[in-house]
Amino acid sequence: MQPARTRLRSLASWALIIALGLNLRPILSSISPLLMEIRGDTGMSFQSSAWLTSLPVICMGLVALLGVRIEARLGERRGVAMGLLMILGACLWRLMGQQAEVLLITALLGGAGVALIQALVPALIKRQFKQQVALALGVYSASLMGGGGLAALLSPVVAGHFSHWQAGLGVWLLPALAALLMWWLLPFAGFTPRTHGVSAHPWRNRRxxxxxxxxxxxxxGYMSMVAWLPAYYLQMDWSATQSGSLLAFMTIFQVVAALVMPALAQRGTDRRPLLAVSLTAQALGFLGLVMWPLEAPHVWVALIGFGLGACFALSLILTLDHCREPRAAGQLAAFVQGIGFLINAISPWLTGWLREMTGSFISAWWVLIVGVVSMLILTRVFSPASYREQAAVEPQGSSVLSSNA
Incomplete structure (x- = not known):
């Protein structure tokens, strides 16, 4: 009886991770396939509509930076529940309103909900899946990206069925409601309440x-693709459904990479070779969008999706590698995601601005190529020796990072 109960708890843990991940991207990716209709009804420019993607990402960054205090005050259980309620509320409001102001406010509300969940999940995974952290992060990343792809694919279908773009945005309250019920009824096995105090000081640390x-x-690149890839092909006379399906096609390869690359990472300690492959795939895909956008669009989008899916999961794994304890790992992951998402927030806004200035998305794709190649060069500094030697001598309960790392 006991083994069966243990297996049931394990399955519940995996199901909850998937359910949470599925709800973290529709607030972003449901916008782009319907962008022309939204702009037509609201009068938003390309640059102003970019805020519909940038604002949630800014929220993700700011809330993640407060993750330690939020967790101490709310705890994981209430914090995740509040995040799901905020996503649900944002989708419900979008279903009922059609003004630009409503879309911007719900972008903030939904983004804050997503940020709450993202700030709490890494430490939860580090504790709950002690022997399978890389695999669990891969499943979480894959479900996160899968949710984004489903939203891009289904939002225009739902909007077309109801002849209302608001329906395509609001329908995502249903998976949020389902995840909220699962979270409340099936809490993680071995759930432990949050303790107070801070053991890591990432603000002071160069690494x-x-x-x-x-x-x-x-x-x-993910934020720019979510915001502008369908719009890029809409301008080449593709339909909303076709352009949205291209984003969904990209998601297939994100999901594959988010599952396969962490599984490969589980076999070793050096993340650099897999990161190099992933970044190279991104660079080739963006180059294809610049040079031959109509010749083989699915090839370029597949490369971009594979590279982005792998990079998200592997960069999170790389971050957690630097800390031995779940609590310190959660604090570092919250900091890294906080600053990282603030950087991400610039990408869709910059892409929209460059589109306004040049009349084309090409210059934005070149900026992404330069950024990816720069990170490919930087990857070499993340040798396991740069943090694992110190981990062996760190006292229990503290970060493996030193102030001089």
């Missing part, structure tokens, strides 16, 4: 800042 910069820049 923490380097990890944050790296996380931000290797994942910048």
């Amino acid at each position: 923490a800042w380097l990890l944050a910069l790296y996380f931000g820049l290797v994942n910048c």
Whole structure:
């Protein structure tokens, strides 16, 4: 009886991780396939509509930086529940309103909800899946990206069925409600209440800042793709459904990479070779969008998706590698994601601004290529020796990072 109960608890843990991940990107990716209709009804420019992607990401960054205090005050259980309620509320409001102001406010509300969950999940995974951290992060990352792809694919279908773009945005309250019920009824096995105090000081640490910069820049392309990839092809006379399906196609390869690359990472300690492959795939995909956008769009999007899916999961794994204890790992991951998402928030806004200035998305894709190649060069500094030797001598309960790392 006991083994069966243990297996059931394990399955519940995996199901909850997937359910949480599925709710973290529809607030972003449901916008782009419907952008032309939204702009037509609200009068938003390309640059102002970019805020619909940038504002949630800014929230993700700011709330993640407060993750330690939020966790201490709310605890994981209430914090995640509040995040899901905020996502649900944002989708419900979008279903009922059609003004630009409503879209911007709900971008903030939904983004804050996403940020709450993202700030709490890494430490939860580090504790709950002690022997399978890389795999669990891969499943979480894959479900996160899968949710984004489903939203891009289904939002225009739902909007077309109801002849209302608001329906395509608001329908995502349903998975948020389902996840909230699962979270409340099936809490993680071995759930422990939050203790007070801080054991890590990433603000004072050069390696923490380097990890944050790296996380931000290797994942910048995702926010630009979510915000502007369908719009790029809409301008080439693709339909909303076709352009949205292209984003969903990209997500297939994100999910594959987010599952496969962490599984490969589980076999060793050096993340650099896998990161190099992932960044190279991104660079080739963006180059294809610049040079041959109509010749093989699915090839370029597949490369971009594979690279982005792998980079998100691997950069989180790399961050958690620097800390032995779940609590310190959670604090470092919150800091890295906080700064990283603030960097990410610049990407869709900058892309929209460059589109306004030049009349084309090409210059923005070149900026992404330069950023990816720069991070490919930087990858070499993340040798396991630069942090694992210190981990062996760190006292229990503290960060493996030193102020001079």
